[in-house]
Amino acid sequence: MFESLTEQPPDKILMLMQAYKEDPREQKIDLGVGVYKDAEGRTPIMRAVKAAEKQLWEVEETKAYTGLAGDPAFGEALSRLVLGDAVPAGHVAAAATPGGTGACRQGFDMIRMANPDAKVYVSDPTWPNHLSILKHMGIPVVPYRYFDDETRGVDFDGMMVDIGRAGAGDVVLLHGCCHNPTGANLNLTQWQAVVDLLLKTGAVPMIDIAYQGFGDGLEADAEGVRLVASSVPECLIAASCSKNFGIYRERTGLLMAVASDPSRQKLHQQTLNYLNRQNFSFPPDHGARLVTMVLNDDALRADWQAEVEAMRTGMLKLREQLAQELRRLSGSDRFGFIAQHRGMFSRLGATPEQVETMREQHGIYMVGDSRLNIAGLNAKSVPVLAQAIIDAGV
Ligand code: PLP
Numbered sequence: 001m002f003e004s005l006t007e008q009p010p011d012k013i014l015m016l017m018q019a020y021k022e023d024p025r026e027q028k029i030d031l032g033v034g035v036y037k038d039a040e041g042r043t044p045i046m047r048a049v050k051a052a053e054k055q056l057w058e059v060e061e062t063k064a065y066t067g068l069a070g071d072p073a074f075g076e077a078l079s080r081l082v083l084g085d086a087v088p089a090g091h092v093a094a095a096a097t098p099g100g101t102g103a104c105r106q107g108f109d110m111i112r113m114a115n116p117d118a119k120v121y122v123s124d125p126t127w128p129n130h131l132s133i134l135k136h137m138g139i140p141v142v143p144y145r146y147f148d149d150e151t152r153g154v155d156f157d158g159m160m161v162d163i164g165r166a167g168a169g170d171v172v173l174l175h176g177c178c179h180n181p182t183g184a185n186l187n188l189t190q191w192q193a194v195v196d197l198l199l200k201t202g203a204v205p206m207i208d209i210a211y212q213g214f215g216d217g218l219e220a221d222a223e224g225v226r227l228v229a230s231s232v233p234e235c236l237i238a239a240s241c242s243k244n245f246g247i248y249r250e251r252t253g254l255l256m257a258v259a260s261d262p263s264r265q266k267l268h269q270q271t272l273n274y275l276n277r278q279n280f281s282f283p284p285d286h287g288a289r290l291v292t293m294v295l296n297d298d299a300l301r302a303d304w305q306a307e308v309e310a311m312r313t314g315m316l317k318l319r320e321q322l323a324q325e326l327r328r329l330s331g332s333d334r335f336g337f338i339a340q341h342r343g344m345f346s347r348l349g350a351t352p353e354q355v356e357t358m359r360e361q362h363g364i365y366m367v368g369d370s371r372l373n374i375a376g377l378n379a380k381s382v383p384v385l386a387q388a389i390i391d392a393g394v
């Protein structure tokens with residue numbers, strides 16, 4: 001039977017990770033996969049997470065199943081982190097998922113279940129996994145203009161025209177902050193305009209937020225999500241704890257369904273539970289429990305916030321250093337966008353050939369669309385990258 005299977009396209013980001021590993025050059029620089037790294041190139045376990053893990057080992061008495069939506073305390077704590085006071089708890093249904101990817105997948109499943117004809121509008125470009133999961137599920141995808149290749153900012157006029165075509169029964173997928181792969185984001189005025197448009201058309205927003213705290217701060221990064229969630233009749237939010245808690249392999253995420261009418265909450269919760277049961281039954285608990293402990297303990301939370309803030313400001317400093325170095329080498333301001341972008345990524349706007357040249361000649365690994373992971377840099381490698389960018393003729 002399985003002879004009928006054909007090879008599926010591999011994940012280019014994960015392939016790049018492998019190619020980097022196999023490169024024997026000592027001075028190679030990894031700007032590929034979206035994993036935070038400190039100046040020494042390590043992806044550390046965050047202090048508060050480690051402390052929670054130690055405590056957990058002492059106090060945990062059972063590994064028996066939780067609930068289909070995971071521990072409700074996790075749902076409450078993480079939805080509060082994302083939504084703040086924007087939406088009362090009684091309007092939010094939430095289910096733990098295996099990572100933010102699992103939250104996206106479950107969200108798409110809920111959309112398909114509610115409306116088998118739904119089209120999902122996605123930014124051009126978006127995280128490749130959005131596209132591959134939607135394709136795998138047979139959900140039609142409509143790209144909307146997002147990145148302006150000239151300014152390296154958001155093509156907001158184009159975006160508004162394109163998402164204006166989504167009608168009731170369609171979904172507009174938005175990145176909550178720190179857009180992957182471009183680093184270009186909406187400001188709050190633009191979020192408001194998107195909300196007004198969605199209210200007019202009746203299209204439902206789904207927000208993927210995987211980098212809260214990596215852009216302008218934990219609160220600022222959630223402003224767009226909070227505005228949407230408090231304004232529209234219904235929306236989905238897929239949140240990931242992989243980056244901002246540094247617990248990638250624990251697979252910790254949350255899918256939220258928010259409704260302005262609280263009487264919808266019960267059915268939404270039941271649907272989320274049902275979908276978890278169909279796809280994997282109980283979600284992973286370890287990472288979710290650590291996150292809950294960190295968020296609900298004042299001291300752990302303060303330490304975690306301080307560490308996220310240090311990661312964020314460190315990345316901002318690298319952005320500024322890179323923009324400055326490129327200003328010096330190019331004698332122009334055309335790389336100023338690097339300091340304007342937010343999050344782990346920036347799309348440089350280099351051609352695939354230029355990306356290849358940087359890899360071959362300088363051992364610099366970035367994704368083929370010229371997305372670079374800022375956290376892969378340190379103060380010493382920034383000038384090396386800047387020189388390579390200029391040498392490649394970007
Ligand atoms: N969404 C986006 C845009 C991402 O970049 C990521 C990255 O890792 C995720 C979701 C989910 O990640 P994970 O499944 O590791 O939590």
Ligand code: TYF
Pocket residue numbers: 011013014032033034035127129180
């Ligand atoms: O975009 C990234 O690099 C991260 C990590 O299949 C990632 O989101 C990359 C590929 C993948 C899953 C996660």
